[in-house]
Amino acid sequence: MITGELKNKIDSLWDIFAAGGLVNPLEVIEQITYLMFIHDLDDSDNKRAKESAMLGLSYQSIFAELIKIGDREIAGENLKWSVFHDFPAQKMYATMQEWVFPFIKTLHDDKNSAYSKYMDDAIFKLPTPLVLSKVIDSLDEIYKLMNAAKQATDKTELDIRGDVYEYLLSKIAQSGRNGQFRTPRHIIRMMVELMRPQADDIICDPACGTSGFLVTASEYLKEKYKEEIFFDKQKKAHYMSQMFFGYDMDRTMLRIGAMNMMTHGVESPFIEYKDSLSEQNADKDKFSLVLANPPFKGSLDADSVSPDLLKVCKTKKTELLFLALFVRMLKIGGRCACIVPDGVLFGSSKAHKSIRKEIVENQRLEAVISMPSGVFKPYAGVSTGILIFTKTEHGGTDNVWFYDMTADGFSLDDKRTPVEQNDIKDIIERFHNRNAEVNRARTEKSFFVPKQEIADNDYDLSINKYKEIEYEKIEYPPTEEIINKIMKLDAQITNDLADLKTML
Incomplete structure (x- = not known):
């Protein structure tokens, strides 16, 4: 389980969503899931490109020179997390809403993307450019801390990511x-x-x-x-x-x-x-x-x-x-x-x-x-x-x-x-x-x-x-003995009250 700074950063990310009006835990985790997927598309594409270059193999990036959405076209490079996260908030928001989300829905035939078949009905729900900008910055910090945690421990990247996701899931605190x-x-x-x-x-x-x-x-x-x-x-x-x-x-x-x-x-x-x-x-x-x-x-x-x-x-x-x-x-x-x-x-x-x-x-x-x-x-x-x-x-x-x-x-x-x-x-x-x-x-x-x-x-x-319960037998004194003890205590109380009265 994650602790310390990484846990605090995830709590802060959760607070950003709450401040933006997204308070349903399932919706928050769903939006974070989409954004993690988009971030990982960039990482995995870069990794495959490097591996192909080392092996002398050709590689066709999923971020091709031009991406077509409907009748419009855009440079695929602009849909990469490492590029659009530096855009001004308004441009970043428009890129995410108009290009990136429609783009991930077109990936279901791409064999390189195991995630994509679960994203074909994804809906972008972040309400404002400011909220998106804060969320992107927060996720960048979380990924940096995840990498640092990987280097500081014997855990793999998957172990750290799994711990982060489990901590997110622990925030589902309401019945469905x-x-x-x-x-x-x-x-x-x-x-x-x-x-x-x-x-x-x-x-x-x-x-x-x-x-x-x-x-x-x-x-x-x-x-x-x-x-x-x-x-x-x-x-x-x-x-x-x-x-x-x-x-x-x-x-x-x-x-x-x-x-x-x-x-x-x-x-x-x-x-x-x-x-x-x-x-x-x-x-x-x-x-x-x-x-x-x-x-x-x-x-x-x-x-x-x-x-x-x-x-x-x-x-x-x-x-x-x-x-x-x-x-x-x-x-x-x-x-x-x-x-x-x-x-x-x-x-x-x-x-x-x-x-x-x-x-x-x-x-x-x-x-x-x-x-x-x-x-x-x-x-x-x-x-x-x-x-x-x-x-x-x-x-x-x-x-x-x-x-x-x-x-x-x-x-x-x-x-x-x-x-x-x-x-x-x-x-x-x-x-x-x-x-x-x-x-x-x-x-x-x-x-x-x-x-x-x-x-x-x-x-x-x-x-x-089927379970049998052992009842412990308790031995009580005879009734006469109990009554005598009560009478002695009663007499003692009476005497003590009398002594108290003479002191007043």
Whole structure:
């Protein structure tokens, strides 16, 4: 995570947008995303030109001698960040609005620009030349600090840029539509470490938002399998363009999510606009790993939902439909770790029971991790759990591992300040060493529950159904003894009051 001067500069950049009237965090990040893209176009073009010159190869710059927008033409050089950032504010604003933004929308056929397909409906929203000028100057300072941070640490340029973008995303402090809210990064990291992605996985988040799960999975793979992936041409190509899939119905989120992935070094993630629950999504038996925190509060028109999902559980509740979707999207042997509201674990409706039965009886349910209600504050106070299962289509659930998580390293109020209590390390260690969990009593933080017991309880997966609470027996003195003590205290009070009265 970034600190110090760089963090202060980003806060100052945020203040510039606020002073200019742009206060919606998603809009601010979206505009910063566009500007970072425009800055990076210049950098990457210069880098490729230098590399081609060193190798003696010809190179056609995307900033050709003349750029045509409609019936007008302009020297391509004027659209480069390194050129227009020195223009007077009014000219810079006109160049950005009339030329640069239309130009980036024409790049979708340019194979050299992985970013461009996410920019074809970009809208320039900075209100005045003065605001744009201040934002450009601020971003120039941020890039200088990023370069300085790279030289002063052992981090790469991508690491620094990733940290900056994560800090920007941390400023999304309000709930979105349909129950969207930002999943805490330490919870995402825990889920990724529980699943331990492999170099040959195909990973999907069908409700990806800002791509937090995909980014964290990509970072985990870089940490654990750097040589295996990046020193092998085929595996590197898989990592860069065939491993990560994310869908969302919010185009702003898609742009931010795509930029987040690319900022973290994944060149061509498959981040697409798609209604995951509709017939528009035909993915079946495709992915080896699903990581997701799907919308909780949404309710859909049954006519818009894919019929094969309704066969598993006939409902309008998105949290149940997404579980059915995960099962459908996974390959045989594919694994899933997903966050669900507590109601999914114990809901008594036919749809609730049917999706739980599907996962317990037809797939292999491995773990249920109960999380405290404060984990998603200040966005929401809902109690949640994590389900971990493997698609088998022929059962395999034997004993299900339950964990009662009570602390995640932060206070469980709206402030979410760091605290010492944290179960995350323990959860990861116990999950990956479940053989040692067999004899744990149900009074402990984690324990196993046999499948048959779960089935006998209508497939209830709430931990309170199975956890045993030890009540400590307290011995009280006989009633007569307590009354005598009260009478003695009463007499003492009376005497003390009498003494006080004589002193007045």
